[in-house]
Amino acid sequence: MEKVTLTNHSFEKMDIQESKELEIYVEKNAEASLYIATSAKVDLKCSITLEENAHLKALFWNECESLNSECVIMAKKDAKMELNLGEVNSGEVQSTQKIYLQGEGSELQLRSALAVSEKKHFEIECVHEAPYTQSNMENYAVVYEKGNFKMNDTGRILKDAYGSNSHQSSRALVLSEDQTCEITPILLIDENDVQASHATTIGQIDENQLYYLQTRGLTKKQALGLITVGYLMPIASVLDDEILKEELTSKIEKKVGLS
Amino acid sequence: MALLEIKDLHVSIEDKEILKGLSLSIEENEIHALMGPNGNGKSTLLAAIMGHPKYTVTQGSITFKGKDVLSMSPDERSRAGLFLGMQYPQEIAGVTNSDFIRAAINARLDKPIPLFKFIKEMESTIAKLQMKPDLAHRFLNEGFSGGEKKRNEIVQMSMLKPSFSMLDEIDSGLDVDALKIVADAIVDLQKENNMALLVVSHYARFYQLLKPTHAHVLVDGKIVVSGDASLVERIDTEGYDWIEKEYGIHVNEETPVIKTGVTSIGSCAAKVRKGA
Numbered sequence: 001m002e003k004v005t006l007t008n009h010s011f012e013k014m015d016i017q018e019s020k021e022l023e024i025y026v027e028k029n030a031e032a033s034l035y036i037a038t039s040a041k042v043d044l045k046c047s048i049t050l051e052e053n054a055h056l057k058a059l060f061w062n063e064c065e066s067l068n069s070e071c072v073i074m075a076k077k078d079a080k081m082e083l084n085l086g087e088v089n090s091g092e093v094q095s096t097q098k099i100y101l102q103g104e105g106s107e108l109q110l111r112s113a114l115a116v117s118e119k120k121h122f123e124i125e126c127v128h129e130a131p132y133t134q135s136n137m138e139n140y141a142v143v144y145e146k147g148n149f150k151m152n153d154t155g156r157i158l159k160d161a162y163g164s165n166s167h168q169s170s171r172a173l174v175l176s177e178d179q180t181c182e183i184t185p186i187l188l189i190d191e192n193d194v195q196a197s198h199a200t201t202i203g204q205i206d207e208n209q210l211y212y213l214q215t216r217g218l219t220k221k222q223a224l225g226l227i228t229v230g231y232l233m234p235i236a237s238v239l240d241d242e243i244l245k246e247e248l249t250s251k252i253e254k255k256v257g258l259s
Numbered sequence: 260m261a262l263l264e265i266k267d268l269h270v271s272i273e274d275k276e277i278l279k280g281l282s283l284s285i286e287e288n289e290i291h292a293l294m295g296p297n298g299n300g301k302s303t304l305l306a307a308i309m310g311h312p313k314y315t316v317t318q319g320s321i322t323f324k325g326k327d328v329l330s331m332s333p334d335e336r337s338r339a340g341l342f343l344g345m346q347y348p349q350e351i352a353g354v355t356n357s358d359f360i361r362a363a364i365n366a367r368l369d370k371p372i373p374l375f376k377f378i379k380e381m382e383s384t385i386a387k388l389q390m391k392p393d394l395a396h397r398f399l400n401e402g403f404s405g406g407e408k409k410r411n412e413i414v415q416m417s418m419l420k421p422s423f424s425m426l427d428e429i430d431s432g433l434d435v436d437a438l439k440i441v442a443d444a445i446v447d448l449q450k451e452n453n454m455a456l457l458v459v460s461h462y463a464r465f466y467q468l469l470k471p472t473h474a475h476v477l478v479d480g481k482i483v484v485s486g487d488a489s490l491v492e493r494i495d496t497e498g499y500d501w502i503e504k505e506y507g508i509h510v511n512e513e514t515p516v517i518k519t520g521v522t523s524i525g526s527c528a529a530k531v532r533k534g535a
Contacts, residue, residue, distance in 0.1 A: 207312070212349035215309050216363040216415060217337035226362060230353015230398075258362075 006032035006056065011241070019043035026054040026079075033239055034058040038067055046071040050079035052103065059239050061248065062087035069095045077103030077130075085122075086235040086248065088115040088255035096123040101133035101164075110137040113235035115255050116147035116179075125154040128194075132163040139170040139183075140231040142256075147179040154186040155196060162193040169199040173231060175224065225256035232256065260325055262287050262455050263308075263423055268319035270300075270307045277303040279480035280319070285423070285473075290449065290456045292466050292491055295477035296499050296510050301459045302346060304477065305425045308457075309343040310336050323423065338367045342421035344412040346428045350400040356411070357381055357395035360418050367419075384417045389440050405432030413444050420448070425457045430465040442468035463495035476502060478510055 003023045006012055008030040014022075017040045026032050028051040035058075038044060042064050048071070050056055058081070060069075075081050081099065099108050108126050126135040135155060143149050155166035170183045185198035205227060213223035229252065236248035253259040261284040270278040277300045285291055293301055307314045308321060310333035321328040328336060351359075360381065365371045378395075385394050388410045400408050409429050416424055426445070430438055442465060448454060458469060466474075466488065474490035475482045476499070483506050484490065493501075503510050 206349075209349045209351050211311060211333060212345070213351070213359070213363075214333040215337055215343055215345075216359070216419065217334050217366040218363055219334050219366070220332075222362060222366065223334075226354050226359060227351060230351075 006030060006034065008032070011035075011239075013037075015039070016042055016044060020045070022046040024048045026050045026056045029053045031055045032057075033241075035061065035239055035241070035244065037061045037063065038069075039063040041066050042068070044069045044071075048073045048081075050075045050081055050106075052076045053078045055080045055082075057082040057084075057239060059084040059086060059235070062091070062093065063089045064093070065091045067091060067093045067095065069093070069097075071095075071097045073097070073099040073108075075099070075101050075103060075106035075108065078105040079103060080107045080109075082109045082111075082238070084110070084235055084238045085112040085114070086232075087113075087120075088232065088252055090117045092118050093120040093122070095121070097125070099124075099126045099135070100129055101127065101135065101161075102129050103133075104130045105132050106130065107133065108135040108137070110135070110139075111235060111238070112139045112141070113232045114139070114141040114149070115144065115232060116141055116149040116181075117144040118146070119148040121148075121150040123152050123154075125156060126166065128155075128157040128161040128164040128166060131161055133161060134165045135167065136165075137168040139168075141170075141172040141181070142228045142231050143172055143174045143176070143179045143181050145176050145178065147176070147181070149179070149181045149183075151183045152186065153184070153198075154188065155198070156188040157191050157194050157196065159190040161191050164191070164194045166194070166196040167198070171200075171231070172202045173228060174202060174204055175228070221257045225253075225258040228256045229253065229258060261285060262324060263457075264320075264322045265308075266320045268304075268307065268321065269317045270303055271315050271317055272303065272313055276317070277314075277480055278307065281477070281481055283475070283482060285455050285457060287422070287455055288449075288453045289473060290458065290469055290471040292469075292471035292474040292488070293457055293459045293477060294461070294474065294491065294494055299478050299510070300480045301477050302427055305343055305427050305457070305459065308336075308425060309333055309341060334366070337363075337419075337421075340422035342416050342419060342424040344409075344416055344424065344426040344429045346431070348400050348408045348412055350398075350403070352398050352401050354399045355396055356399055356414075359399050360415060363415070363419060380418065384414050387417070387444055388414055389437075390414065406434065406437050409433055410437065410441060413441050417444060417448055420452055421454065422452065423455045423457070425459075427459050428461070429458075430460050430462055438465060439468065445469060463491055466491045478502065478508055483508055 001021045006026045011033040013035045016038045141149055153168050157164050157166055172181050174181050181202050183200050185200050187196050210223050232252045237245050263285040265283040268278050268281045295301055316329055361377055381395050390410055409432055471488050474486055476484040499510055
């Protein structure tokens with residue numbers, strides 16, 4: 001078990017290449033950033049606790065051949081968690097993310113940007129345990145070749161968590177005939193005084209859009225790349241780090257065929 | 260040899276023949292007005308020249324600078340110097356105008372355009388078309404008004420500097436001031452690059468600004484009358500009836516088409532749009 005404490009203004013970077021259990025604490029009132037890159041074959045168990053009024057921006061960047069990840073996140077009063085999941089690798093993934101908004105006014109912003117060409121299954125659940133908690137989950141996936149993408153995204157609002165908002169949207173762009181893609185948005189609500197929404201789209205590339213870009217001189221491959229890059233690229237700049245941004249940008253461009 | 264040479268062109272869409280043996284020759288520096296009642300094949304001609312996958316050329320030839328256009332993909336045609344300003348430009352969320360135009364410019368260069376040079380050029384083009392400076396960073400045509408989309412087509416044309424441009428009702432949706440701005444930009448670009456133009460419009464006003472050197476009337480898949488700019492004036496005042504009488508041809512009435520709208524990513528439900 002590896003324990004990490006994040007203090008105010010800390011920016012922790014971890015490169016994980018073997019199975020590991022991680023326990024991360026973000027101190028009260030601290031504003032911190034966390035970058036976790038995984039590669040090789042990894043079983044990752046991770047728990048993150050955000051103390052009162054803590055604010056954590058985290059990016060999990062996956063380059064594993066196979067990754068099995070279970071992450072539990074607890075946010076205390078007025079804490080804010082920004083959880084970003086990014087990957088353009090061609091490995092297999094089984095990922096479970098559970099976020100508990102335990103303290104009043106705590107918040108989750110989740111964004112995933114996933115290129116899928118093998119089996120990648122995600123279970124994401126945000127549990128609103130306290131009043132006035134907010135969650136917003138946005139998932140973007142581009143499914144290639146024989147990709148098998150499954151996303152179960154759940155927003156759960158418990159009784160007495162009044163004044164809470166739970167929103168989610170999931171979008172998948174499918175680029176092959178052989179893929180499977182399954183997105184299940186779930187809202188479980190036990191309190192009346194709340195707002196919740198979900199949206200899901202799974203679609204193929206629009207032929208007219210492709211033609212339009214081609215008439216301006218872009219090859220079909222470049223045009224496809226440009227359309228798909230819009231799905232994935234925002235994840236590259238979630239952390240305030242220019243070098244990292246450049247590195248991730250070039251990896252994404254390479255994946256979509258733009259470089 | 261003409262810049263663009265079309266000979267006996269027959270084009271079908273879904274087994275329905277739209278163009279029935281059309282020939283047209285365009286030289287550098289010439290501005291051709293293409294007129295004709297709706298539903299007679301004007302847009303089809305432009306789309307076929309650009310290589311729209313839905314239009315099948317069943318007979319005839321198109322050459323550009325001596326090269327066989329019909330064997331090229333749309334992107335190859337673009338890189339060879341053809342441009343089509345569309346009647347209904349696509350909206351593409353997630354792709355910014357500047358990323359798109361830069362990629363399109365780089366696609367025709369050996370070495371990428373220096374970023375600074377690109378930004379300068381983009382800024383001055385946006386200013387010339389009197390569009391908002393944030394245009395570069397907005398998603399391609401997303402949420403643009405009809406007029407903004409048309410102006411953005413001309414921004415792209417100005418940046419890509421084609422040697423032959425086709426404009427498909429680029430003036431529709433523009434107000435009087437915007438029409439002048441767009442026409443001025445087209446005329447300047449034409450002069451700078453000796454660009455040839457093939458322009459489809461229903462409005463004499465637009466043609467007055469562009470000053471075409473040639474005019475053609477397309478009826479039932481063929482060019483039935485060709486002349487100079489005076490033809491535009493005559494159609495503006497008299498309509499198309501006289502052509503029917505003088506040349507003994509039947510003018511096609513437009514048949515209503517029901518378009519099944521494309522379900523775009525980003526919308527929750529399928530949209531069905533009727534009509535154009």
